[in-house]
Each structure stands twice: as C-alpha cells, then as structure tokens.
Amino acid sequence: MRRHRRRPSSEFGSDSEADEAAGTMKCVSCRDEYEPRDAGTCRECYEEASETEEELKREIEDLKSKVSFLRFWTPFDHYHHRSTPCFSDIVLVASDDDSGKPASNPVPVSAHKAVLAFTANEFEGVPLSLTMSNWLASRSPVFRAMLENEMEESLSGTIKISDVSYDALRAFVNYLYTAEACLDEQMACDLLVLAEKYQVKHLKTYCEKFMVSKLNWESALVNYAFAHQHNAKNLLDAALSLIMDNMDKLSKREEYMELVEKDPRIVVEIYEAYLSKQVNTAAHKDSPSKS
Amino acid sequence: MRRHRRRPSSEFGSDSEADEAAGTMKCVSCRDEYEPRDAGTCRECYEEASETEEELKREIEDLKSKVSFLRFWTPFDHYHHRSTPCFSDIVLVASDDDSGKPASNPVPVSAHKAVLAFTANEFEGVPLSLTMSNWLASRSPVFRAMLENEMEESLSGTIKISDVSYDALRAFVNYLYTAEACLDEQMACDLLVLAEKYQVKHLKTYCEKFMVSKLNWESALVNYAFAHQHNAKNLLDAALSLIMDNMDKLSKREEYMELVEKDPRIVVEIYEAYLSKQVNTAAHKDSPSKS
Numbered sequence: 001m002r003r004h005r006r007r008p009s010s011e012f013g014s015d016s017e018a019d020e021a022a023g024t025m026k027c028v029s030c031r032d033e034y035e036p037r038d039a040g041t042c043r044e045c046y047e048e049a050s051e052t053e054e055e056l057k058r059e060i061e062d063l064k065s066k067v068s069f070l071r072f073w074t075p076f077d078h079y080h081h082r083s084t085p086c087f088s089d090i091v092l093v094a095s096d097d098d099s100g101k102p103a104s105n106p107v108p109v110s111a112h113k114a115v116l117a118f119t120a121n122e123f124e125g126v127p128l129s130l131t132m133s134n135w136l137a138s139r140s141p142v143f144r145a146m147l148e149n150e151m152e153e154s155l156s157g158t159i160k161i162s163d164v165s166y167d168a169l170r171a172f173v174n175y176l177y178t179a180e181a182c183l184d185e186q187m188a189c190d191l192l193v194l195a196e197k198y199q200v201k202h203l204k205t206y207c208e209k210f211m212v213s214k215l216n217w218e219s220a221l222v223n224y225a226f227a228h229q230h231n232a233k234n235l236l237d238a239a240l241s242l243i244m245d246n247m248d249k250l251s252k253r254e255e256y257m258e259l260v261e262k263d264p265r266i267v268v269e270i271y272e273a274y275l276s277k278q279v280n281t282a283a284h285k286d287s288p289s290k291s
Numbered sequence: 292m293r294r295h296r297r298r299p300s301s302e303f304g305s306d307s308e309a310d311e312a313a314g315t316m317k318c319v320s321c322r323d324e325y326e327p328r329d330a331g332t333c334r335e336c337y338e339e340a341s342e343t344e345e346e347l348k349r350e351i352e353d354l355k356s357k358v359s360f361l362r363f364w365t366p367f368d369h370y371h372h373r374s375t376p377c378f379s380d381i382v383l384v385a386s387d388d389d390s391g392k393p394a395s396n397p398v399p400v401s402a403h404k405a406v407l408a409f410t411a412n413e414f415e416g417v418p419l420s421l422t423m424s425n426w427l428a429s430r431s432p433v434f435r436a437m438l439e440n441e442m443e444e445s446l447s448g449t450i451k452i453s454d455v456s457y458d459a460l461r462a463f464v465n466y467l468y469t470a471e472a473c474l475d476e477q478m479a480c481d482l483l484v485l486a487e488k489y490q491v492k493h494l495k496t497y498c499e500k501f502m503v504s505k506l507n508w509e510s511a512l513v514n515y516a517f518a519h520q521h522n523a524k525n526l527l528d529a530a531l532s533l534i535m536d537n538m539d540k541l542s543k544r545e546e547y548m549e550l551v552e553k554d555p556r557i558v559v560e561i562y563e564a565y566l567s568k569q570v571n572t573a574a575h576k577d578s579p580s581k582s
Contacts, residue, residue: 025327029336036316038333045320046331049340056347063354066470069430069493070361072405087380087404087438113378114363114403139360147378179357202360 072115072177089113090147092159094169107166108158109173116176117144139176140198164194175203183210189226196230204232212238217246221255228266244274363406363468380404381438383450385460398457399449400464407467408435430467431489455485466494474501480517487521495523503529508537512546519557535565 024033028046041049088110095106116139146153153159161169168190175181179202181191188207195204208227215223215238224239226232243250250256250270260267315324319337332340379401386397407430437444444450452460459481466472470493472482479498486495506514506529515530517523534541541547541561551558 025330027333027336028330029332029340032333034333038335039316039319039330040332040334040337041320042318042323042325042329043331044329045318046337049320049344053340053344053347056344056351060347060350060354063351063358065493067354067357067361069470070358070363072361087408089378089380112403112405114405117378179360202356205356 067179071179087112090116090153090157090159092161092169092173094164094166095160095162109166109170111173111176113147116140116173117147140200142198161194164190168194172198172200172203175206176200181206183207185211185214188214192230192232196232205234208232208234211235215239215242217242217249220246221250221253221259224270225255225259225263225266228263228269240270240273243270244277247274358470362470378403381407381444381448381450383452383460383464385455385457386451386453400457400461402464402467404438407431407464408438431491433489452485455481459485463489463494466497467491472497474498476502476505479505483521483523487523496525499523499525502526506530506533508533508540511537512541512544512550515561516546516550516554516557519554519560531561531564534561535568538565 024035026033027040028043040046090113091108091110093106093108143159145151146159161172164172168187171181171187172191172194175191181187181203183191188210192204192207192211194200195207211223211232212235215235220239220242223235224243227236227239256267315326317324318331319334331337381404382399382401384397384399434450436442437450452463455463459478462472462478463482463485466482472478472494474482479501483495483498483502485491486498502514502523503526506526511530511533514526515534518527518530547558
C-alpha cells in the first residue's frame, strides 16, 4: 500500500491546510469535524473497507438466491392445488399421547421419503463438495434409519409422531423442506423437542438461538430445566449465567421450589457451577447466603 | 451520534498533541501516518463500520449453513452405497443425437420427480414466505409439465435428454440437487444450453456469470453468437461491448468471416449497436472503416 508522504507542517496556504493548522478534519462518513485523537482510518483504508462491504453484500445476495433455489416446495402448498400431484410417498400423523395412537381424526401430513431422510450435508453447517462422506449426512438420521431399514413406518407408508400437536408436526415437516419456521416461545419449545428426537441439528440450533434471544431472569429457571432435559447446550449456558447473576433472588422463586421438588440434582448443579465460578474468578459478589 | 468537541488548537501539551501540531495522525487500520487531506473516517465511524462487517459475516455463515441443510443428497452418492435406497422414482437417459434415441449403452441417471419438478420459489432469487404463488415456482417448469401432466415421460418413468453427453446430464441433475457445478468453458456451455431448454433460471445465471468472467477479445465473437442463440442477455452484452472496443480488428478475424457466412443478421446487429453507440455518446473512436 502507498505510504503517505509527510510534509513539514510549516508550508501552509490553502483552506484545507488552514484546517491542518487547527488540527481538525472532516469524517468522510458522518461529515463531522474531528481531531487527531478521534482519528479512525485514512482515506485509502476507508475505501478498501467500503469495497469489502460491497463484496460481502454481493455474497449474501448469491447465497439468498441459492437458498431460494434449493428451498423445497412443501406438500402443504398442494392442499390449495389438489390438481397438481406432489409425488409424496409417505405420510406423517400426529398423535397427542405417548402411546403413538393417532389423535381423533388426525390430519395426515404428506411428505417425501427422500426429503425426510436425505440432505447433502450439515456438518457444522459447512457445505462440503460431493464426497463419499456425504452419504453419512441426513436431514434426519432417525427418519433415515426408519425408511432405509424398511421398518414398520416404511412398509406401512405412515410415520406416527407421538406427543405432538398437528401444528407443531406441520411446522416441523415444513422446516425440513424450507429451513424456515415462524416461532413463538411455545412453537420454539415444541420444535426443539422434535428436532432433538429426530436429530435435526439445524432446526435445534435455530430454536435454541430464538429461545436464548427471549431469555430473561423470569424465564431463566424454566428454560434451564428445559435445556437440561433436551441437551440444549447453548440455551443451558445462557440460562445458567443469567441465574448465576441473580443468585440472591434465586431461592425466593416459585419455580425454584418446584425444581427442588421435581429434580433437585439440577438445582445442585446450579450451586456447583456458581461455586466453581466464584473459586475460579475469585469473584467479589456475595456468596449465596441461602445455600 | 456524539458530536466531536473542538478545542482551540492553542492548548497543546502531550505527545499526541504534538502530532496535532504537525497535523499528522495514525490510521487505526494500516497504522500509517497520514495528513488531514488523506483523512478517511473518525474513530466512531470506523468502529461502526467494523460492527457492520461482523454482522454481514454472521449473516453469511447463517446462509451457508442453511444452504448446506437444504442442499440435497444426490442420487449419485448412492452409486457408491447401493446398500442404501434413495427412493428415486424417475431416471434420465442421455442420448447423443436430436432424435432422442438413447446412446449405445447409456448409463441412466436416477432422480426424484419431486426434486426435478418442484422448488419453493426462485422469483428473482428472493425467498418468498409460503404463499399461494409458490405453486407456480419450480426448479424446472419443463420437467414439471412433463411429470404433472402424466406425459409419456411420467408414465414410462424415463426422461430422454437429447443431444447431450452423459457427463453434462449428470452435472445438470447434480445442480438441481445441490445448486453446485464444477465448470470449465465446455461444461458451462453444455449446462447453459440445458438450463435454457429446461428453464432452470438459476443455473443459466450461474453459467453466464462464469462465461462472462472468462470472456476475452479472442472468444468474444463466438460467445456473442452463442449468447444470441441461447438468449443469454448478460453474456451477449458483455461480449458485444468487448467487440465494440475492438471494431478495427473485427473484420480480420476468422470467426467473423464464418459468422458473416452462417448468420449475417447477427453481424448486422453488431454494426447497428456500434453505430447507435457512436451517435448516443458521440464517441471519438475511429468509425469501422472496413464496414
């Protein structure tokens, strides 16, 4: 990169040079005058940075169009257009209880074995080129095992999903086709449970991100217990650190008493985490007097 | 945003203030010293810009993982793993001539009707939420018409692709599953032809971009004729402007003579474009003396 020439500060003349005398200049971005102490970048670096930003935006546009090309047409669209077949070869049925018995008058959700079972790869979200290792990957390894091994579900052409509402099942299948879901707190919980059960890692991460973004002190304990139950590491850590910032209020909460009743080991883990944090950081917070 | 306080440039003291006296400062990016005339941004704007860049990079990571989730597992992977079924319900066969007769011992390419025919949407690459309009969209409207209308291809379960090599067909089907293709000049041409024939807009754009990037004066005329034949607007424009920058050399080229023989109307269009450009911009270039 060109080095900036230095001139003896004696030879002044034009207006801009008068500014130099005053040691002030204009920011090309916010147009504010600023002083050397507030200096950011030189013009060259500013222009390079702008180019980089443009490149990143172009890459984002390319990826968006790639997503919209790959994003699948869900069978639901066919409900509006029965004239057009969707070549679906499997149906999923929601059953409200754990027995797997279908709910009264369940609406079947039609789908494609190939979509439920296969995807190119989702290893840490890094796209791989086509390699032998791809065959390991799957949108849902669980569905894939069901369908490949000609288990009951594959033969009967029906997969019963127990303990889930029709809306959640529909949103779940829709996600497998589109990688999109419209979440609220309840739906995020329902989908995370399904994602955990059927090992759809991408959806699980998606729900966890949403739940972490909604996390607050009021909901921290419930979310901590939920994350514990469904191995949601990110949600667990976020909830735990929120709890540890409010240890003094912890034991007063109703959910706390319930949790001590229901699953005391989880409560113990909170205190253990808090204590080890104190030891490690030699924090100057009050120790939990109520423990 | 905080306004930068200005101080009378008289009260100097510390080292950095001595710099102010000299009217020089360090760029936080390249660490170069620069003068007010080379000023880029103030520190605040520099920090904001850095944050924006980080956000864009995060968005790119999210989109990449979305692509790798949606990206389909191609049937080719099964050739290595015959143990695992891929639930394919259609095969494509390459035939070398236009008659559609299969080539001697053609290797069938197995695929899924649902993948060939359907995708959520690819309207200008802007992802739509699930709407009625989605049913209009398709990876290939042509395949979709074949398969939905129970034409011969759908009933026989075989689609004959005429006038294409096995490698090109395989790359074409692979793109429908993965939105990825490994291109060289020849493959880009072959895939663009298939993309045009089966109306796979996303692939056509992809090939055009590649061909434009490889464009030079030597290949401009051939590419121009090719783009003309296959309605590749971007490639056409790029090739035409390259040709118009070299009008003086145009008529000496062998491809030019061939083109005058084969399709003189295309050559006429070049001259028309050149002339109207001259009129519009009143360009000072030499007019094509050989025309």
